[in-house]
Every structure is written in structure tokens, then in C-alpha cells.
Amino acid sequence: MKQFGCFVLVALFLTACQSYKKVPYLQDVEAVTQTEQQGKLFDATIMPKDLLTIVVSCENPEAAVPFNLSVATQASAALTVSTATTVQPVLQQYLVDNKGNVMFPVLGELHIGGLTKKQAEDLIVGKLKTYMKDAPIVTVRMVNYKISVIGEVTRPGTFTISNEKVNLLEALAMAGDMTVYGMRDNVKLIREDANGKQTIITLDMNKAETILSPYYYLQQNDIVYVTPNKTKARNSDVGTSTSLWFSATSILVSVASLLVTILR
Template sequence: MKIKRFLYALLGILMFASCTSYKQVPYFQNAEQISNAAQHLPLYDAKIMPKDLLAITVNTTDPQVSAPFNLAMQTPINVANKNTYTTTQPTIQQYLVSNTGEIDFPILGRLKVGGLTKGEAEDLIREKLSTYLKETPIVNVRMSNYKISVLGEVARPGTFTVSNEKVNVLEALAMAGDMTVYGIRNNVKLIREDSIGRKEIVELNLNDANLILSPYYYLRQNDILYVTPNSTKAKNSEIGSSTSLWISVTSTMVSVVSLLFNILK
């Protein structure tokens, strides 16, 4: 009887540990509690930051009128003659945002675009162009170097370019192949730098659906996500080559316990 009680207790402990571990795995476990609040969130729109590369085009019904505002990069066609260039296949010149948030735009001069959204920057340029153009031009601003990085306990760590200038935490993890089983869901670190160079490290809890309401749910350009490894991974790294031995011993013990339980029940 004592052996049976011991086996029952051991199995209970194993089942409890299994349930506890599972609770730490699923994302957004309390999603039903914030469903209403999430429906009223404003649409995210990225803001232009220092060191962003902007591709800006100005279009009118008469291409010759808007041509001075669309600088094309010149490419050499003759290596021997360095003074010969062509623009038969032009590439639009990109504008690097300075540390003060400014770009040097043709004819218009220096424009303060740092801190503006894409739409706000387009409105600013369109307003400045009204002095030079009779018709209202079509202005398009795109961020060419919108990148985020995902490191730590993910399947494919790396730096990823975001073409639509909008990415949230879950999408970033999906790009990196999601977390491994060793990743701590309630302690994902977000490293962010603001427009004046101040850095902050924020701990994100992906088990909590309230993250959707957080200002850190959507990533900014150059954000870094670091998935912290759990204690099991840390122990495995210390054990090294003996890890397989411990796994083998554990499997044997579980088999023996199951066999004794079947014999004595």
C-alpha cells in the first residue's frame, strides 16, 4: 500500500508540473478579457526617425514639371571614362534623415520630417510645393530601411526588413520562426532607441493579452526583440555532452515507475 501511495503521489507531482509548464506556453491566455478594448485601438502609423532612408517621389500630369523634384542617381556606363554617365534606368535618390530630423530636398531646401508619420510628411512636402507647382502633385514617401531584429530563443534569429512599415511583436516572432521550447514567454525583452538616442529595455509578457493595448505591441524601426532562455536551456548549456545521459536516465525512471504501477495496481 505504501508503494502504491508513493506511485500515486509521484504521478500527481508529474501531472501538476506538466500543467504548470503548459500555462507558461500559450500566448495571450486572457484574450477574452480585452476583446472589446482592442476593437477601439487607433491604427498604427510609423513615425520618421533619425537615420531613416526615405524614398520620395513627386508626380504631376506633366512629368517635366515634377522632374526637378525627383533626383535620379547616375550610374557610370564607361569605366575607362569616368566622366560619362547615363540615367536610362534611373533610380530615385534616397534621403537620409539627419540626427536633427531633417532632409535636404531639391529646391525646397531643408525640411523637418523627423517625428512625422508618412502621411504628415507627404502633406508637408505637398504644401511646400504649392509655391512652385500650379496643380496639386501626388507625393509618395516610403521608408526604405525599416528593419527589426529578433534574437535569442527563436528558430531563425536575424534582422528582417519590413516593407509595409508596420509589424507587431507576434509578426516579428513569426518572421524568426517563433520561439523555441526554451524561450520564456513572460520575459521577452524589447530594446528601443528614441529620436534623441535614449535607449530603453522593456520586458514584455506574451502570456498576457493586455500586451495588445501596450505602446510596445507594434515595433518601431530598428527595434530589437530578445527572447530570454529558460533555466532548462541554461542547465543544458552547462551540462554539455552529458545532457543525453540525463534524458536517458529520466526516460528509464519513468518507464520503471509505469511498470511498477501496472504490476501493483
């Protein structure tokens, strides 16, 4: 009997150890520190359907006016000439089409799809030198850079990234981290490329090597899905089965009561 009890304790201990190994993120850190890494910073590339702001400036502000279109807002349109209140004009936003092009004032159609912000800025600066005597300064920003986190996380949702750079751990942190039912070794990343092709990548957050993956940094419109474990699936089945059982029981009770009333 004592041997059986010891066997049960050992089995429970091994099970607990095995379960714990599935919980911590980024295990085997030594393997990453020993790996030779290339020090290259992530820089997002412009893709179709990106919404951009492009601001042109130079020493002579009047020379940059034709390249900075503004949009009238409801607040500014409602103001009359005699109104003393001033409203900051809203700059025109540019939607990148499916071919990676935008229509820019004076310069016309620009192909900037697949370029980083810095490359796009350099491209526009090169074209502006024909029209401006002073050295132009161009600033490109992505307005709709967002990612979504769904599945077994505390606060699933879509998040706008202001600095246009976010990694997988930061995305999970925005969603309140995984719940106890989330599978750390089965996180799905759904990504659509510039041609509209969707790819599903499986990432193991238990392994420290994940930070070296080309998918560790997220692109705009990426979707992160945290897969539920078997415990969550069983609990879901129990809840559904219990509801069905209670529904069936209540129906049977109602039928029995009706039969008793009729037979009387």
C-alpha cells in the first residue's frame, strides 16, 4: 500500500513538472545568447491599403504649401470669417492602392509599396528637388498601423501601434497576456502579404529561439491567435452538455406533468 502511495505521489510530481514546463515564456535562454545575431533594427514596409500622412517642409514655408494639402473638417467648415476661433487644419491622408501607388500633389503618381518609410521619404525628396530651391524635408507616417490579438488572452482586440514597431510579446501584453487556458507552444500568426496571400505560422512561446524568428516582429494587420488547451475544450463541452441535460430534463418533467393532468 505504501509503495502504491509513493507511486501516486511520484506520478503527480512528474505531471506537475511537465505542466509547469508549458507555462514560462522563452525557456533555454542560453541557446539564444550563444547564437550569433545580426544587429538589424526592424523597419516596417509600406503595403497596399496603408493610410499615410506625407508632410513636406523647408526653410521657406510658402514653397512647401502646394505639397501639403489640407482637408476641411466639420468644425472648420462651420466657422465663419468673423469667428475668432482658430482650427488646426487636418492634413490630407493618402491611401496606398493595390499596386502600391499614391497620388501626390504636383508630383503625380508615386510607387512606394514595398519601401520603408525612410526609402519613401528619400524617393519623394529626390523628386521635390526639381520644384524647390531649398532642401526639402519629408516625413512619412503610417496612420492605420494596427494588429489584432484574439483567442485565449485576457483582453482580445485590435490595437493601433503609434510607433509602427511591435513584437509578439508586446502584442500579448497589450491584450493582457494569455489566460491559463492558452497554449504557449501553439500561437498562430495570420499574415497577409502585399499580393493578398494569407499565411498561418505556428510559434512556440516556450522557446527562447522565437525572438530570433522573422515573425517575432509583427507587420501591420497581423492577427495573433492564442489556441485554447484541452482543459478549456473539456470545460466548454461540460458546459454545453450540462445545459442540454437540464433542457432535456425540464422537457421530460413538463411532459410528465401534462400526462398526469390528462390521465386524471
